[in-house]
Amino acid sequence: MANEAVKVELTNQDGFQRTFTCASDAAITKGTLLKFSGDRLAAKSDADLDPIAGIAAMSKQADDYSTKISVWTNGILVE
Numbered sequence: 001m002a003n004e005a006v007k008v009e010l011t012n013q014d015g016f017q018r019t020f021t022c023a024s025d026a027a028i029t030k031g032t033l034l035k036f037s038g039d040r041l042a043a044k045s046d047a048d049l050d051p052i053a054g055i056a057a058m059s060k061q062a063d064d065y066s067t068k069i070s071v072w073t074n075g076i077l078v079e
Contacts, residue, residue, distance in 0.1 A: 017070050017073070018073050019070055020042035020053060021041045021068060022068070024065050025063075026043065026060060028044060028059065028060040029059050030057065032044055033052065034052070034056055034071055054071035056071060057069075
């Protein structure tokens with residue numbers, strides 16, 4: 001489970017969920033650590049020093065053509 005987390009407790013009922021833009025062909029599993037890869041653009045974190053946007057609060061399929069993902073930005077989450 002590299003670069004993934006499990007929700008333990010969220011702050012403010014929803015973990016201060018924010019909506020970020022993501023690539024339409026990206027497959028992202030709920031709990032994936034996401035990095036900033038542009039202005040309000042999130043992608044899977046793949047390096048130790050990535051600027052972290054938060055944790056994926058939902059799963060996104062590569063073939064759903066969606067370009068939005070909800071991200072937890074505050075809470076207690078463990079790897």
